[in-house]
Amino acid sequence: MSLLDVRNLEVTYAGGARAVRGVNLSVDAGQKLGIAGESGCGKSTLALALLRLLPAGTKVSGEILLNGEDVLTMKWGQVRAVRWAGASIVFQGAMHSLNAVHRIGDQIAEPILLHKKATPAGAKKKVAELLEHVGLPAARADAYPHELSGGQRQRVMIAMALACDPGLIIADEPTTALDVMIQAQILRLIEQLVSDQDLGLIMISHDLAVLSDTCDRLAVMYAGRVVEEGPASEVYENAQHPYGKALSAAFPRIGDPASRFAPRGLPGDPPDPSALPTGCTFHPRCPVALDSCITEDPELRAAATDRRAACVHVGGATDPDDAAGAEARSTTA
Numbered sequence: 350m351s352l353l354d355v356r357n358l359e360v361t362y363a364g365g366a367r368a369v370r371g372v373n374l375s376v377d378a379g380q381k382l383g384i385a386g387e388s389g390c391g392k393s394t395l396a397l398a399l400l401r402l403l404p405a406g407t408k409v410s411g412e413i414l415l416n417g418e419d420v421l422t423m424k425w426g427q428v429r430a431v432r433w434a435g436a437s438i439v440f441q442g443a444m445h446s447l448n449a450v451h452r453i454g455d456q457i458a459e460p461i462l463l464h465k466k467a468t469p470a471g472a473k474k475k476v477a478e479l480l481e482h483v484g485l486p487a488a489r490a491d492a493y494p495h496e497l498s499g500g501q502r503q504r505v506m507i508a509m510a511l512a513c514d515p516g517l518i519i520a521d522e523p524t525t526a527l528d529v530m531i532q533a534q535i536l537r538l539i540e541q542l543v544s545d546q547d548l549g550l551i552m553i554s555h556d557l558a559v560l561s562d563t564c565d566r567l568a569v570m571y572a573g574r575v576v577e578e579g580p581a582s583e584v585y586e587n588a589q590h591p592y593g594k595a596l597s598a599a600f601p602r603i604g605d606p607a608s609r610f611a612p613r614g615l616p617g618d619p620p621d622p623s624a625l626p627t628g629c630t631f632h633p634r635c636p637v638a639l640d641s642c643i644t645e646d647p648e649l650r651a652a653a654t655d656r657r658a659a660c661v662h663v664g665g666a667t668d669p670d671d672a673a674g675a676e677a678r679s680t681t682a
């Protein structure tokens with residue numbers, strides 16, 4: 350049994366935006382899954398859905414099996430316990446997530462007192478251990494958030510996420526607000542904690558390079574769907590889906606000066622999730638779209654060993670007559 354098994358997850362916001370569509374994914378203990386995609390592709394919605402943190406009125410269907418139990422059908426009391434002890438989220442921008450008027454030790458202690466039913470002395474001891482675990486002196490428990498640097502605050506957020514010993518950490522752009530040096534330190538810290546404690550990790554980022562460096566597997570999302578999935582370094586180095594290729598080409602590579610000076614962006618924007626294009630939702634931006642892509646939306650299918658992509662061009666499914674149409678379009682574009 351996987352630590353987390355998400356099956357056919359669909360999320361539609363009250364206004365009709367289909368932010369997550371038919372997502373399947375799984376994470377085992379000790380496994381690090383990266384979720385990549387441009388802004389608006391549904392990554393944060395997916396993270397929030399996993400712990401039922403979406404606004405009231407949002408329609409969610411499918412299954413979210415955490416340790417075999419479906420989070421979507423749990424009673425609220427159980428969901429609240431699962432949020433700390435089963436899986437917890439580290440958000441970007443720790444300053445906004447921490448309460449400015451409380452000492453950080455008290456903030457970390459709160460879930461321990463509430464969900465672990467610890468005594469005040471037991472919670473204090475655990476807070477000291479957690480701070481040391483994330484590389485902060487235990488005495489920093491007495492500090493207020495504004496007395497810490499951005500990197501230290503993000504370490505506090507990680508300590509807080511670990512407070513009730515969850516099996517899964519969901520890190521949503523955990524280093525986006527930090528400078529490059531601190532970003533690297535925080536990423537190494539997360540990696541180390543995950544491997545020391547055999548945790549599962551879902552790391553969300555628009556930055557494919559960061560994800561390929563940190564994670565074992567990578568899922569690329571576009572318009573609410575996973576369009577490509579496989580071992581992280583392979584997806585980054587040799588994406589199969591045209592969107593994965595474009596996303597990967599947008600990042601300069603070490604040792605490849607050409608890519609450094611000419612990273613290729615992808616023209617256009619992801620579609621409005623309340624008015625999605627027909628067929629493959631990527632077809633309006635796709636440089637190799639076929640006529641059939643306007644009407645057909647391919648399922649994820651085997652692209653190579655242990656890799657899958659949702660594109661008519663993978664798995665030998667391309668119709669040669671249709672390919673002529675694509676060629677004509679790309680030469681006139």
Ligand SMILES: Nc1ncnc2c1ncn2[C@@H]1O[C@H](COP(=O)(O)OP(=O)(O)OP(=O)(O)O)[C@@H](O)[C@H]1O
Nearest residue numbers: 362366368387388389390391392393394395404622
């Ligand atoms: N509360 C909401 N109500 C309606 N639509 C929403 C809501 N939150 C997000 N959306 C829409 O759902 C889509 C997916 O948003 P989401 O924030 O999940 O994407 P993302 O990939 O995480 O982007 P970013 O990296 O910018 O956070 C977007 O089109 C967004 O406008």
